[in-house]
Amino acid sequence: MGAMVRKPIRVLADDVINKIAAGEVVDRPASVVKELVENALDAGASAIDVEIVAGGKTLIAVSDNGFGMDRNNALLAIERHATSKIGGVGDIEKIATMGFRGEALAAISAVSRFRMRTRPAEELSGTELVMAGGKLQDVRASGCPPGTLVEVRNLFFNVPARRKFLRSERTEEAYAREAFIAHALANPETGFRLKCDGRTVSALPCNATVGQRLGDLFPSIALADLRPVSGCSGAVRVTGFVGLPSATRADRSGQRFFVNRRPVAATLLSGAVRDGYDTLVPKNRHPVVFLFLELAPELVDVNVHPAKREVRFFSPAAVREAVSSAIRQALRAPGNVFGGVDRALPLAAVSPSRPPGTARGRGAGEIEHPVRISLPGPGRKSFARSRESMLPLAGQAPGAVRAPWSWRRFIGQIGNLYAILETEDGLVLMDFHAAHERVLFEEFMALSASGDVRSQALLMAETVVLPPADADCLRRNLSALQKAGFGVSHFGRDTFLVDAVPACFGSAPARGLILEIAGALNEASDRAKGIAAVEEIVARSACRAAVKARTRIEPQEMERLIERLERAEMPYTCPHGRPIIIHFSFQELAKRFGRTPPSGESAGNG
Numbered sequence: 001m002g003a004m005v006r007k008p009i010r011v012l013a014d015d016v017i018n019k020i021a022a023g024e025v026v027d028r029p030a031s032v033v034k035e036l037v038e039n040a041l042d043a044g045a046s047a048i049d050v051e052i053v054a055g056g057k058t059l060i061a062v063s064d065n066g067f068g069m070d071r072n073n074a075l076l077a078i079e080r081h082a083t084s085k086i087g088g089v090g091d092i093e094k095i096a097t098m099g100f101r102g103e104a105l106a107a108i109s110a111v112s113r114f115r116m117r118t119r120p121a122e123e124l125s126g127t128e129l130v131m132a133g134g135k136l137q138d139v140r141a142s143g144c145p146p147g148t149l150v151e152v153r154n155l156f157f158n159v160p161a162r163r164k165f166l167r168s169e170r171t172e173e174a175y176a177r178e179a180f181i182a183h184a185l186a187n188p189e190t191g192f193r194l195k196c197d198g199r200t201v202s203a204l205p206c207n208a209t210v211g212q213r214l215g216d217l218f219p220s221i222a223l224a225d226l227r228p229v230s231g232c233s234g235a236v237r238v239t240g241f242v243g244l245p246s247a248t249r250a251d252r253s254g255q256r257f258f259v260n261r262r263p264v265a266a267t268l269l270s271g272a273v274r275d276g277y278d279t280l281v282p283k284n285r286h287p288v289v290f291l292f293l294e295l296a297p298e299l300v301d302v303n304v305h306p307a308k309r310e311v312r313f314f315s316p317a318a319v320r321e322a323v324s325s326a327i328r329q330a331l332r333a334p335g336n337v338f339g340g341v342d343r344a345l346p347l348a349a350v351s352p353s354r355p356p357g358t359a360r361g362r363g364a365g366e367i368e369h370p371v372r373i374s375l376p377g378p379g380r381k382s383f384a385r386s387r388e389s390m391l392p393l394a395g396q397a398p399g400a401v402r403a404p405w406s407w408r409r410f411i412g413q414i415g416n417l418y419a420i421l422e423t424e425d426g427l428v429l430m431d432f433h434a435a436h437e438r439v440l441f442e443e444f445m446a447l448s449a450s451g452d453v454r455s456q457a458l459l460m461a462e463t464v465v466l467p468p469a470d471a472d473c474l475r476r477n478l479s480a481l482q483k484a485g486f487g488v489s490h491f492g493r494d495t496f497l498v499d500a501v502p503a504c505f506g507s508a509p510a511r512g513l514i515l516e517i518a519g520a521l522n523e524a525s526d527r528a529k530g531i532a533a534v535e536e537i538v539a540r541s542a543c544r545a546a547v548k549a550r551t552r553i554e555p556q557e558m559e560r561l562i563e564r565l566e567r568a569e570m571p572y573t574c575p576h577g578r579p580i581i582i583h584f585s586f587q588e589l590a591k592r593f594g595r596t597p598p599s600g601e602s603a604g605n606g
């Protein structure tokens with residue numbers, strides 16, 4: 001241990017304070033991009049240009065056509081705790097702007113060579129400020145366009161410890177682009193441009209919808225794999241897009257959340273997504289989501305972190321429920337992919353990237369497709385027209401969700417595993433084992449929800465002896481199982497008597513079923529409680545009872561299965577998240593066969 005020497009206590013000099021404080025707001029070029037873009041948005045800009053050179057280590061420049069500042073305000077803006085956005089403590093409780101702490105410009109200019117040119121539209125000339133390491137070097141009148149331009153050079157030139165911690169130019173550029181993408185997504189009515197090392201990477205037109213912006217930013221995302229979300233529960237409005245369970249990722253990098261247009265990270269929201277998808281995606285996969293939450297500013301606290309990356313909700317449970325139910329609803333509606341937007345992809349030559357370290361190998365910004373599934377949906381014009389003349393299927397309430405494909409021709413089956421169907425829109429391959437699982441699962445869940453599960457008595461009651469831990473688990477969940485249609489009673493110690501199973505399981509051997517259920521319950525008991533646990537059990541059991549793979553089934557039987565699948569709420573994946581259907585559109589087939597696509601469906605622009 002080094003010798004400790006008592007040193008006198010000193011009040012730090014302003015420039016030291018500023019450098020320390022700067023570290024909380026600015027830790028890398030991406031945070032400069034974020035702060036400057038937020039200022040431009042707060043200034044009401046309709047066009048924002050971002051330029052970075054060498055990953056932002058050499059230059060970050062952001063210009064906007066917002067309301068600008070006069071000379072006095074420009075000088076005030078670079079002071080710490082100088083803001084035009086709040087006036088007092090009361091305002092903190094209902095913040096409607098992106099900024100409010102009055103720290104960003106002071107922080108950024110403290111750790112860089114900084115130049116700002118700004119002009120309010122109503123004034124004839126503007127003001128130019130030059131600073132270095134927090135020291136004002138020059139202020140002069142400047143002939144500049146209305147709006148504001150901020151240039152930040154040599155970030156951390158005077159804080160070598162920080163500069164050393166910056167990563168490679170490519171990495172820093174990726175982070176900066178991610179910040180750009182987040183704000184561009186959240187503000188589709190604003191035009192954005194991004195230039196990296198002199199090359200235009202993104203040019204995003206103003207007055208776009210979220211859907212269009214999404215398409216512009218991520219040309220690699222198949223729009224057919226997204227469903228629009230639009231839900232309102234209580235004080236929370238949830239909009240955006242969620243990916244079909246067939247297009248998931250191994251990590252959460254495809255999940256973007258916005259609260260009142262602020263890009264945020266919140267574990268609560270990932271949890272809500274998990275709830276919404278429920279059994280539709282396997283545990284280790286993560287759906288792609290773009291979710292925008294809107295709620296009264298006083299119901300969310302954005303002042304948790306200097307960089308405002310995190311937010312706290314006044315009523316987390318309500319937010320969670322709003323998000324998960326909006327997702328559930330979206331996934332169940334096989335409707336129009338982009339709600340009225342008829343623009344086809346790809347729209348722009350943009351290649352957004354994600355921070356390396358979150359991406360491994362895969363093309364940045366891309367959704368990973370284990371298999372490409374896109375059910376024919378009315379998103380395409382030709383299909384929309386043909387669908388309008390169709391009546392809802394029998395047995396469906398008017399206004400209820402319609403089947404994802406209303407017409408199909410069963411062509412045959414191959415490998416005793418897959419059915420081949422022709423639909424309005426192309427060719428569908430169906431894993432009928434997986435389809436059967438889904439059908440049984442949903443039929444069962446519907447009955448179970450209405451407390452209407454029919455049991456089928458076994459010819460002979462079976463006794464099942466379980467390992468002590470499983471037995472204990474089953475004992476505790478006995479009533480849930482009985483409600484689910486299992487005739488199970490405790491028969492002393494670790495023994496149970498099974499005299500009935502849910503009718504939809506047909507001739508599934510009761511003993512194996514109970515053993516499996518007990519095992520599953522035991523595994524899941526601490527986490528997935530109550531209904532969730534039962535759902536899981538049912539899914540597993542349904543799987544067991546489903547058509548055994550590799551058994552041939554008769555055409556009429558197949559027709560019936562398809563009809564039942566048509567009525568399913570989630571016909572895309574089996575209860576374990578495996579895909580049921582792989583669809584090849586005529587358009588895709590034409591592309592593969594080198595035919596030119598039919599007119600009106602040209603792949604380039606719609």
Ligand code: ADP
Pocket residue numbers: 035039040043064066067068069077078082083084085098099100101102103104105106147148
């Ligand atoms: P905050 O955004 O938290 O208020 P900043 O340090 O980022 O703090 O900005 C300080 C002030 O400077 C803002 O409140 C705003 O009045 C003004 N300002 C900053 N950037 C711009 C801009 N691009 N256009 C107009 N005014 C700006």
Ligand code: MG
Pocket residue numbers: 035038039098099100102104105
């Ligand atoms: Mg700001």
